[in-house]
Amino acid sequence: DADVTQTPRNRITKTGKRIMLECSQTKGHDRMYWYRQDPGLGLRLIYYSFDVKDINKGEISDGYSVSRQAQAKFSLSLESAIPNQTALYFCATSGTRAGELFFGEGSRLTVL
Amino acid sequence: GQNIDQPTEMTATEGAIVQINCTYQTSGFNGLFWYQQHAGEAPTFLSYNVLDGLEEKGRFSSFLSRSKGYSYLLLKELQMKDSASYLCAVRDPTGANNLFFGTGTRLTVIP
Numbered sequence A: 001d002a003d004v005t006q007t008p009r010n011r012i013t014k015t016g017k018r019i020m021l022e023c024s025q026t027k028g029h030d031r032m033y034w035y036r037q038d039p040g041l042g043l044r045l046i047y048y049s050f051d052v053k054d055i056n057k058g059e060i061s062d063g064y065s066v067s068r069q070a071q072a073k074f075s076l077s078l079e080s081a082i083p084n085q086t087a088l089y090f091c092a093t094s095g096t097r098a099g100e101l102f103f104g105e106g107s108r109l110t111v112l
Numbered sequence B: 001g002q003n004i005d006q007p008t009e010m011t012a013t014e015g016a017i018v019q020i021n022c023t024y025q026t027s028g029f030n031g032l033f034w035y036q037q038h039a040g041e042a043p044t045f046l047s048y049n050v051l052d053g054l055e056e057k058g059r060f061s062s063f064l065s066r067s068k069g070y071s072y073l074l075l076k077e078l079q080m081k082d083s084a085s086y087l088c089a090v091r092d093p094t095g096a097n098n099l100f101f102g103t104g105t106r107l108t109v110i111p
Helices: none
Strands: A004-007 A010-013 A019-025 A031-038 A042-051 A054-057 A065-070 A073-078 A087-094 A101-103 A107-111 B002-005 B009-013 B018-026 B032-037 B044-049 B053-057 B060-065 B070-075 B084-091 B099-101 B105-110
Touching (some): A010 A019, A019 A087, A019 A107, A031 A073, A042 B099, A101 B044, B002 B084, B002 B099, B009 B018, B018 B032, B032 B060, B032 B070, B044 B060, B044 B070
Parallel strands (some): B009 B105
Antiparallel strands (some): A004 A019, A031 A087, A042 A054, A065 A073, A087 A107, B002 B018, B032 B044, B053 B060, B084 B099, B084 B105
16 A cells, blocks of 8 residues: 555546545654646645644645645645646655655546 | 756757756755656655765666755666656655655657
């Protein structure tokens, strides 16, 4: 089984719908991240969390929210999805060496 | 702010050596990382440089010059499975230590 698991792996939804992407990890890491990847733009940080009580905005947090339910779980929500949020979303964790990230398999979201 | 530049695409021949360059302009510096990403898959960590010089790990090596804001990833004895995107990332020098990624270089290895 993967150390960092994302659900769903693929989702198609309509504009205005609420969407939640979930991430769970078995690596025992405190740090968790949500990135989105778009062709030609690379990976961009949405939110990050260093422990259950610590949530921080990244480069592109507008339109997104997160919840750190436990050390192992970090979910990303789109309260009202819009088409330009169509992207590949990655959850990641890191341990003692900040910057060495362990990524989940990705969640491909399409907003029509 | 952070600015990271890499070539968009490169092609190289199986068995050859290829060098993928990365230049960066950052408000500070706290380490440079290379990741490999096969099409449709998650990025995986390749290497980390924080001091000037060459770090070698099997067929892959990574070089850093902090004074020039420059790094390269060197891949030797190329194999078809090395066809992937290679992402350069710099670590945020503030307390958060987050990574800022370049747009990646798509390498195609041909027979």
